Amino acid sequence: MECGMVLTHLNVHPGECIAVKGTVPPDAKSFALNMGRAGSDLALHFNPRFESHGDTCIIICNSLQGGEWGEEQREPDFPFQLGQDAKICISFNDQELTVAVALPGEQQLKFPNRLGLEAIEFFSVEGDFRVKSIKFK
Numbered sequence: 001m002e003c004g005m006v007l008t009h010l011n012v013h014p015g016e017c018i019a020v021k022g023t024v025p026p027d028a029k030s031f032a033l034n035m036g037r038a039g040s041d042l043a044l045h046f047n048p049r050f051e052s053h054g055d056t057c058i059i060i061c062n063s064l065q066g067g068e069w070g071e072e073q074r075e076p077d078f079p080f081q082l083g084q085d086a087k088i089c090i091s092f093n094d095q096e097l098t099v100a101v102a103l104p105g106e107q108q109l110k111f112p113n114r115l116g117l118e119a120i121e122f123f124s125v126e127g128d129f130r131v132k133s134i135k136f137k
């Protein structure tokens, strides 16, 4: 994974939320939000693809365990628009992670907590998303 913004030692617990605000550049191809224990152990890799890996306007979610990808969850409801701002809030419990995208209008996406994650320690942003703020609520 190319190097973007990386946050560690976060200790985000179930019910708390990571709220990321930013802008999608007008020429964006893809970006990814990654969260979990470490870069090689991700409970969620949230990867909106505008035009990437042969995919167009689809959100790929997956987990990464010991550096191995799990089965992809492919979400065709694609709320992001090139050149637009977006606010993405991620929360989780023992069963699932929830990603709420506010654009205007809100879309929620759920992904199973395959790792049994009890706290989010690691969070990174890769690719075509210009972060304006990150808040922990």
Ligand SMILES: C=CCO[C@@H]1O[C@H](CO)[C@@H](O[C@@H]2O[C@H](CO)[C@H](O)[C@H](OCc3cn(-c4n[nH]c(N)n4)nn3)[C@H]2O)[C@H](O)[C@H]1NC(C)=O
Pocket (backbone or CB within 6 Å): 001, 002, 030, 031, 032, 045, 047, 053, 060, 061, 062, 069, 072, 126, 127, 128
């Ligand atoms: C059809 C047979 C081969 O399947 C393909 O296999 C590829 C390799 O595993 C899959 O791409 C990976 O999918 C992973 C999620 O399942 C990750 O998205 C992986 O990229 C990790 C990554 C993304 N980024 C990133 N996103 N945006 C930017 N700028 N960088 N940085 N690191 C991608 O390289 C790709 O999604 C998958 N396609 C299908 C249709 O299954």
